[in-house]
Amino acid sequence: xxxxxxxxxxxxxxxxIHIMREVAGQFEKPALLFSGGKDSITLVHLALxxxxxxxxxxxxxxxxxxxxxxxxxxxxxxLAEKTGEKLIVRYVEDxxxxxxxxxxxxxxxxxxxxxxxxxxxxxxxxxxDACIGGARRDEEKARAKERIFSVRDEFGQWxxxxxxxxxxxxxxxxxxxxxxxxVFPISNWTELDIWNYIRRENIELPSIYFAHxxxxxxxxxxxxxxxxxxxxxxxxxISTRRVRYRTVGDMTCTAAVESTAxxxxxxxxxxxxxxxxxxxxxxxxxxxSEAAMEDRKKSGYF
Amino acid sequence: xxxxxFITAGSVDDGKSTLIGRLLYDSKSIMIDQLEAIxxxxxxxEEGDIDLALLTDGLRAERExxxxxxxxxxxxxxxxxxxxxxxxxGHIQYTRNMVTGASNANLIIILIDARHGVIEQxxxxxxxxxxxxxxxxxxxxxxMDMVDYSQDIYNNIVIDYAAVAASxxxxxxxxxxxxxxxxxxxxxxxxxxxxxxGETLLNLLENVEIQNDTDLQHARFPVQYVIRPQxxxxxxxxxxxxxxxxxxxxxxxxxxxxxxxxxxxxxRIEVGGREVEEAFAxxxxxxxxxxxxxxxxxxxxxxxxxxxxxxxxxxVLLCWMGNKPLTEGNRYLLQxxxxxxxxxxxxxxxxxxVNSLQQEVSSGTVGLNEVVRATIKTASPVAYDAYKDxxxxxxxxxxxxxxxxxxxxxxxx
Numbered sequence: 001x002x003x004x005x006x007x008x009x010x011x012x013x014x015x016x017i018h019i020m021r022e023v024a025g026q027f028e029k030p031a032l033l034f035s036g037g038k039d040s041i042t043l044v045h046l047a048l049x050x051x052x053x054x055x056x057x058x059x060x061x062x063x064x065x066x067x068x069x070x071x072x073x074x075x076x077x078x079l080a081e082k083t084g085e086k087l088i089v090r091y092v093e094d095x096x097x098x099x100x101x102x103x104x105x106x107x108x109x110x111x112x113x114x115x116x117x118x119x120x121x122x123x124x125x126x127x128x129d130a131c132i133g134g135a136r137r138d139e140e141k142a143r144a145k146e147r148i149f150s151v152r153d154e155f156g157q158w159x160x161x162x163x164x165x166x167x168x169x170x171x172x173x174x175x176x177x178x179x180x181x182x183v184f185p186i187s188n189w190t191e192l193d194i195w196n197y198i199r200r201e202n203i204e205l206p207s208i209y210f211a212h213x214x215x216x217x218x219x220x221x222x223x224x225x226x227x228x229x230x231x232x233x234x235x236x237x238i239s240t241r242r243v244r245y246r247t248v249g250d251m252t253c254t255a256a257v258e259s260t261a262x263x264x265x266x267x268x269x270x271x272x273x274x275x276x277x278x279x280x281x282x283x284x285x286x287x288x289s290e291a292a293m294e295d296r297k298k299s300g301y302f
Numbered sequence: 303x304x305x306x307x308f309i310t311a312g313s314v315d316d317g318k319s320t321l322i323g324r325l326l327y328d329s330k331s332i333m334i335d336q337l338e339a340i341x342x343x344x345x346x347x348e349e350g351d352i353d354l355a356l357l358t359d360g361l362r363a364e365r366e367x368x369x370x371x372x373x374x375x376x377x378x379x380x381x382x383x384x385x386x387x388x389x390x391x392g393h394i395q396y397t398r399n400m401v402t403g404a405s406n407a408n409l410i411i412i413l414i415d416a417r418h419g420v421i422e423q424x425x426x427x428x429x430x431x432x433x434x435x436x437x438x439x440x441x442x443x444x445x446m447d448m449v450d451y452s453q454d455i456y457n458n459i460v461i462d463y464a465a466v467a468a469s470x471x472x473x474x475x476x477x478x479x480x481x482x483x484x485x486x487x488x489x490x491x492x493x494x495x496x497x498x499x500g501e502t503l504l505n506l507l508e509n510v511e512i513q514n515d516t517d518l519q520h521a522r523f524p525v526q527y528v529i530r531p532q533x534x535x536x537x538x539x540x541x542x543x544x545x546x547x548x549x550x551x552x553x554x555x556x557x558x559x560x561x562x563x564x565x566x567x568x569x570r571i572e573v574g575g576r577e578v579e580e581a582f583a584x585x586x587x588x589x590x591x592x593x594x595x596x597x598x599x600x601x602x603x604x605x606x607x608x609x610x611x612x613x614x615x616x617x618v619l620l621c622w623m624g625n626k627p628l629t630e631g632n633r634y635l636l637q638x639x640x641x642x643x644x645x646x647x648x649x650x651x652x653x654x655x656v657n658s659l660q661q662e663v664s665s666g667t668v669g670l671n672e673v674v675r676a677t678i679k680t681a682s683p684v685a686y687d688a689y690k691d692x693x694x695x696x697x698x699x700x701x702x703x704x705x706x707x708x709x710x711x712x713x714x715x
Contacts, residue, residue: 004518004550004582008305008384013574017586018545021526025599025640049574050543050586053536054529137375144374161363163372164708165398165623167405168697169545170637174706188386190377294362 009197016043016185017050018169019148023058023130023183024051026173030058030130030183033119034087036072037248038205039134039186042194044079045203046185058132059086063118065111066093067229067250075206090122107231108224110253116301120156123180130173130181138190139279142294148187154178158297191246191278192271199264209267211244211259222255222281246271247282255282303379306512309388309403309436311427312413317444321413321482322376322389328489329504331378371396373403382508392423397430397656397671398623401711404430405697408512409438411503416449416479420462422657429656432470433619433673433713435693437515439467439475440506447481451494469659476510478503516583520687521549521557521605522695524639525597529588541572541588542597547639547694549605551589552580556606559597560685565606566593583694600641602685602695610687610695616678617715619654619689620647621671624702624709628668634709636680638698644681645700651675678712689713 006014023030032047034040047056062076080087092111095118096103104110123131137144147163149171164172173181186194198205216223217230218237224230226238229252243256244267261267274281293301312318325331364371370391378385388403390396404410410431414424431439441463449455456479467475478487479495480503486492489504501509529541551557555568570590571581581587589603597603604610616636622628628647636645653664654673661675668674689696690713700710 002513005304005513006584008303011305011584014545014584014586018526021543021545021586022640025527051529052575053539054531054541057527138377141374144376145372160372165402165699165711166708167402167699167711168694169406169547170639170697170699172637172699172701172706172708174635174701174703176706188375188377190379190384192379193384 009193009200012186012189012193013046013049013197015169015188016046019171019183019185020047020050020132022171022173023132026171027130027181029127030132031061031088031123031126031128032056032058032132033134034060034062034076035134035248036062036068036076036206037134038194038198038209039136041075041079041203041205042186042197043132043134044083044085045201048083056083056085059088061088061090061122061128061131063115063122064089064091065115065250066091067111067227067252069206069208069225069245069248069251071206071208072248088122088126090118090125092118094118095121107233108219108252109229109231110250112250112253113296113301116156116296116299123156128180129175130183132183132185134186135184136189136191136194137187140293142297146184146187146297148184149173150182150184151175152180152182155299156180157299158182160294160298192268195264195268195271199268206248208245208248211242211262213240214243214256215240216243216256223258224255225251227251245282246278249282257281303382303384304512305384305386306409306507306510307386307388307407308409308411308507309390309400309407310411310413311390311400311404311430312392312423312444316392316413316415317482318392318413319370319389321411321442321444321480321488322387324482324485324488325387325504326376326378328485329378329380372399380504380508385507392427394423394426394671397426397621400427400430401434401621401623404434404436405711407434407436408515409440409507409510410436411440411442414441414443414459414463416443416445416452416455416459419459420466424463425466425658426656428466428470428472429654429659429673432472433621435690435713437473437512438510439472440503441475441477442503443477443479444482446479446486446495447484451479451486451492453497456498476500476506478506517548517692517694518550518582519548520608520610520692520695521551521555522547522610522687522692523551523589523603524641525599525601525603526640527599528597540594541590542603543586543588544603544640545586546581546583548583548692550580550582551587551605557591557603558606558609559595560602560604560610560612561683562596562601564595566591566595568592602639602641604685610685610692612683612685614680614683615648616680616684616686616698616712618676618678618698618712619673619715620668620676620678620700620713621673621711622668622709623670623711624707625670626702626709627670628710630666633703634700635703636678636684636698636700636712638684638686639695641684642701643684646679647676648679649677651677686714688715690715
């Protein structure tokens, strides 16, 4: 192998940095959507590589559903402080109150869909013209179709039948006032790429990604953390299990996986051996219909 | 481990989605829940075996109509390589989507139905491969099970296709007989095709030499963004951020800024915040220059001893992707890497019949998915290389300034 050779992680890293710099070069008011999960933490790491010793040309924006894991929130605040970058938090709670939105009902009432309202309000409030997100194409079949620069209309809607051609590494970020572009620098990364990169780069993660004891409720084969946000019934099967989180979303719609992995190496071994996809194992909200993600994206979701 | 990006060309009827499903399935990249989901859908459609094609159809409209409308990207890896599949639609109506998928591919798999041989669509897909200069071409003759695994039929198709490849000047073409439905020669060698002595498709994808697809000869660095911290500590820091799209740069190299033509030397190179002696394509880096010259986004920093072309008049092969027709004299924004300039399509010289590759007289207007040879005049000079020599610095897009939509792909000649 020649010394002028990049391995797959280095290639993906370079591609992601290139995309982030295109955002910096093409837009007036970009933002980085930060969820506290491993993918957006990886984005922050990539942004450090893309822009240091300068500041990020965008703030970190978190849409807080109020149903987050405390560990993820603490991590978010610590990361903002450590990097010295600006963090903007907007609350779904406030949107519900201001717009008289109906709180979702049910056992695992998820505010996941309501995030879209707060996100669109936040985009409007700050006039963001580009939002960088950590979505990956391997996650889900609607995401597998989305461009790296994905244009949204002023209602945040994605029209999968009207996507712009996207050739080579040339990104067209021109939009009309009021529109915005969602940009996905890690589109081409898989879950395993992310973990291998986290290991190589020694990226810190919230503690809930590692095995820990937690009181969980068993529901249709999935383990949901006990919290004030879910309705408990007497018939619920509750137990303390050794678990970790494979993805970090809301407490109401993210399931834990049984695990003894306390190191990145151990997590990677488990992921290589797993027979279930990331979203399939951990997301309660995707199982509703075949086109659940497509529908949410069409109405402005990340 | 490196990355191979490949595109599959063919229609649903050629078994394209089945082929991809088979690659994912046999390389164990399909998870149980995904399999359960497609098993459920297969039952819904009252079919027999599980339909591997369902793995690749992402949109509701695609599943409903049983067609592929837009490119879907799929991922799998073996211990040797990570693979990115651009699963592109084959129908002429969606040519622009196929071009999107083809533009970054190292390799194209052209599927031919063994029962039908080389057809119009095969030629069109091959022309796209040739236009976009995809370095490696694999012709997979599929549905060999439907022709009793006949070596004669396969050989005749190879002879027919070789003529197409020769007329297009396609580089090395590899042929392989397969049955995606039954898995013959996809991951495992097929006993029913024992007369075939080559590699299986997966082995071929794992072993094709792609290192030379990245050009390390011609140093080209489009500036994306200027990093200026302007803090007390880093008052004089001025770094040019971008990706080295081709070539190698070392500290001390003589460089020329284009289009201005100013010359200076590289004083410092950083990769991910770490100072290095040299950098190479396709690394994202920060360059520092010895002299305080005017450099901004859209400029290209090139090796002084190896300049690209610089011109305000571009001779291009243009694939039109706009819904509204292109007419001679129309104005667009032309973007090549990070540079955007105003431009005008000065002359449409001829139209290329994408099914026969014959040159035809142009009527002066160009419709969706048509390919023409045209001359484009730009408002300021553009630094470029011929697309066939250096793909990364020879491709440009045209943007409609009123709708902002990408309407054309230019391969600069």
